[in-house]
Amino acid sequence: MHALEMLLSLAAIIAIGLRxxxxxxxxxxxxxxxxxxxxxxxHRNGLHQHTVNRVMVYLDGGxxxxxxxxGKAETLQxxxxxVKWSPTEGPHTSENSGARPLRIVEIELKNQPQPAVPLSDxxxxxxxxxxxxxxxxxxxxxxLRVRFGPNEMGVLHEHKLNHIVVYLTDQARGKxxxxxxxxxxxxxxxxxxxxxxxxxxxxxx
Numbered sequence: 373m374h375a376l377e378m379l380l381s382l383a384a385i386i387a388i389g390l391r392x393x394x395x396x397x398x399x400x401x402x403x404x405x406x407x408x409x410x411x412x413x414x415h416r417n418g419l420h421q422h423t424v425n426r427v428m429v430y431l432d433g434g435x436x437x438x439x440x441x442x443g444k445a446e447t448l449q450x451x452x453x454x455v456k457w458s459p460t461e462g463p464h465t466s467e468n469s470g471a472r473p474l475r476i477v478e479i480e481l482k483n484q485p486q487p488a489v490p491l492s493d494x495x496x497x498x499x500x501x502x503x504x505x506x507x508x509x510x511x512x513x514x515x516l517r518v519r520f521g522p523n524e525m526g527v528l529h530e531h532k533l534n535h536i537v538v539y540l541t542d543q544a545r546g547k548x549x550x551x552x553x554x555x556x557x558x559x560x561x562x563x564x565x566x567x568x569x570x571x572x573x574x575x576x577x
Contacts, residue, residue: 394407396408396409398551399536399551399552399553401482401534401553402482403481403482403483403534403576404479404480404481404482404483404536404574404576405479405480405482406477406478406479406480406536406551406553407477407478407480408475408476408477408478408549408551409475409476409478410473410474410475410476411436411466411468411473411474411476412468412473413468413470413471413472413473414467414468414469415467415468416465416466416467417465417466417467418465419441419463419464419465420463420464420465420466421460421461421462421463421464422458422460422461422480423460424460424480424481424482425457425458425459425460425481425512426457426458426459426478426479426480426481427455427456427457427458427478427479427481427513427515427574428455428456428457428458428476428477428478428479429454429455429476429477429479429538429540429572430450430451430452430453430454430455430456430474430475430476431452431453431474431475431476431477431540431548431549432452432472432473432474432475432476433450433451433452433454434449434450434468434470434472434474435447435448435449435450435468435469435470436448436466436467436468436469436474437466437467437469438461438464438465438466439464439465439466439467440462440463440464441463441464447469452540453540453570455507455508455515455517455572457508457510475549477538477549477551479513479536479574481512481513481576483512483576483577484512485510485511485512485577486511486512486577487511488511492530492532494528494529494530494558495529495530495532496516496518496529496530496531496573497516499527499528499529499530500526500527500529502526503518503519503520503524503526504516504517504518504529504573505517505518505519507572511577512576512577513574513575513576513577514533514574514575514577515572515573515574515575516572516573516574516575517570517571517572517573518570518571518572518573519568519569519570520561520562520563520568520569521563521568522563522565522566522567522568523562523563523564523565523566524562524563525560525561525562526560526561526562527560528558528559528560529558529559529560530556530557530558531554531556531557531558531573531575532556533556533575533576533577534553534554534555534556534575534576535553535554535573535574535575535576536551536552536553536554536573536574536576537551537552537553537554537571537572537573537574538550538551538571538572538573538574539551539552539571540570540571540572541567541568541569541570541571542565542569543563543565543569543571544563544564544565544569546571
């Protein structure tokens with residue numbers, strides 16, 4: 373094969389790979405895949421199933437209706453900022469049954485459940501309960517809601533696990549709807565803005 377043919381073949385392979393990428397995927401790590409999806413009103417997704425557990429962060433309020441092949445329907449209602457555990461689920465269709473588009477951050481978990489470990493005194497919810505509130509915890513994740521008032525300063529705390537941050541409001545390190553993957557760290561923090569900020573932090577066990 374001539375050099376030009378090899379270059380053209382390589383370019384074609386790269387182009388196919390780029391087309392195959394899912395633009396909804398914001399993070400894909402060994403522990404989790406994070407998608408930001410928009411569900412349009414009254415659009416029904418085709419029959420599908422979820423083979424991994426997920427954490428769902430709802431950036432907008434509304435409702436989704438899920439229907440099994442047998443016709444059994446269930447409607448889930450939520451508010452903007454809600455975070456919910458979503459276990460593996462068999463075949464179903466899903467539809468935004470509200471009147472407005474919905475943005476949802478879906479965190480698909482690749483990690484395996486881990487045994488419980490004692491919390492340190494620098495655990496965020498223990499060291500700084502004013503700003504860190506535990507939403508829920510299980511063998512795969514520990515989910516915290518983080519709120520800071522205008523110009524508020526926190527206290528020293530430690531994140532001992534990799535964690536995904538979902539911004540619910542605009543703040544110093546990210547805009548509403550953005551996501552970020554952070555490594556373990558020990559730090560203090562301050563909201564330097566003149567308005568309250570809120571985010572969700574998902575520790576990956």
